[in-house]
Amino acid sequence: MNALLDIAALNRHFPIRNVWGRRTGWLRALDGVSLAIAKGEILGVVGESGCGKSTLGKTIAGIHQPSSGHVRFEGNEIAGLSPSAGRALRRNLQYCYQDPGASLDPRWKIGTSLEEPLIVHTDMSQADRRTRVRETLAAVNLPERHLDLYPHEISGGQQRRVGLARILMLRPSLVILDEPTSGLDVSVQAVVLNLLLELRAAFDLTYMFISHDLSVVRLFSQRIAVMYLGRVVEIGDTERVFAAPAHPYTRSLLSAVPIIGGRRIVETFALEGEPPSPGAIPSGCRFRTRCPFADAACAATDPPDRELPDGRIVACHHLETLA
Numbered sequence: 001m002n003a004l005l006d007i008a009a010l011n012r013h014f015p016i017r018n019v020w021g022r023r024t025g026w027l028r029a030l031d032g033v034s035l036a037i038a039k040g041e042i043l044g045v046v047g048e049s050g051c052g053k054s055t056l057g058k059t060i061a062g063i064h065q066p067s068s069g070h071v072r073f074e075g076n077e078i079a080g081l082s083p084s085a086g087r088a089l090r091r092n093l094q095y096c097y098q099d100p101g102a103s104l105d106p107r108w109k110i111g112t113s114l115e116e117p118l119i120v121h122t123d124m125s126q127a128d129r130r131t132r133v134r135e136t137l138a139a140v141n142l143p144e145r146h147l148d149l150y151p152h153e154i155s156g157g158q159q160r161r162v163g164l165a166r167i168l169m170l171r172p173s174l175v176i177l178d179e180p181t182s183g184l185d186v187s188v189q190a191v192v193l194n195l196l197l198e199l200r201a202a203f204d205l206t207y208m209f210i211s212h213d214l215s216v217v218r219l220f221s222q223r224i225a226v227m228y229l230g231r232v233v234e235i236g237d238t239e240r241v242f243a244a245p246a247h248p249y250t251r252s253l254l255s256a257v258p259i260i261g262g263r264r265i266v267e268t269f270a271l272e273g274e275p276p277s278p279g280a281i282p283s284g285c286r287f288r289t290r291c292p293f294a295d296a297a298c299a300a301t302d303p304p305d306r307e308l309p310d311g312r313i314v315a316c317h318h319l320e321t322l323a
């Protein structure tokens, strides 16, 4: 794969402190994440709340420093760089919060908010900046008169569009979308997803699409990465994963998704209870405490990543027995 983004053994551990501020342990929010995204593709990232999806996005974007590991973007290592050194190499990488409209400055007119990244990060002339502002506003389907309005003068949906436009001002190549449709009505969700697809085509974007809505991920992404307690346990072609999930965790996740037109080939089972805390990840396979197939081997060693014939990568000791 000609990877735009290539992550290897990425860790982000947060200190756990007691009431006196003494460190009593580590919360392993990211614990050995490896994955790659090819230029132009949409990679969905799914998993239960707290499994580390946002931490992954923020660590790639440099909002969090990794504890260790590698992040190569456009051929350059960007993990662990100082903010100033990282800024230039990360210019083409944008992290988009759940509601990008909420990050607009309420005291600035829309036009000012859109132009600001160009003033800070480029030496474009004022005329060129204005042209790009107008082009980008048109790309998110907003009329030019919005440039003179303040965020409170437009609707929430329009604010979201302006937020997206702002993210696109520097013409990134990779956009990390963190739950871009959560909290929206189903009809508005569809509008936002369509807009994201249009923008991808117009600006040649690659997306990392974080969501816990499996139906949306299935529609939207070509490949899917399933995270459990800070690690990717299965990654591969979306349709293959949905048709025949290999990892027991993926099977349990997909059992909650309605099947439309077709039969599921493998056995699925409902997942019980809460995941363990990322501050106390089980020894061996991290899923073993909730896995109906777990045995002594699973308690002893963390399963390595294994590649299936269809190119999927799965971390489980029992793929043969499960197949």
Ligand SMILES: Nc1ncnc2c1ncn2[C@@H]1O[C@H](COP(=O)(O)OP(=O)(O)OP(=O)(O)O)[C@@H](O)[C@H]1O
Pocket (backbone or CB within 6 Å): 014, 027, 029, 047, 048, 049, 050, 051, 052, 053, 054, 055, 056, 212, 278
């Ligand atoms: N700044 C931080 N300091 C300490 N712990 C953190 C910090 N950010 C995240 N965590 C912890 O890291 C773990 C992963 O959090 P993260 O927000 O990445 O999960 P998530 O998969 O995005 O969940 P959700 O689906 O609810 O958004 C959680 O246990 C969280 O409490």
Ligand SMILES: [Mg+2]
Pocket (backbone or CB within 6 Å): 053, 054, 055
């Ligand atoms: Mg999150």
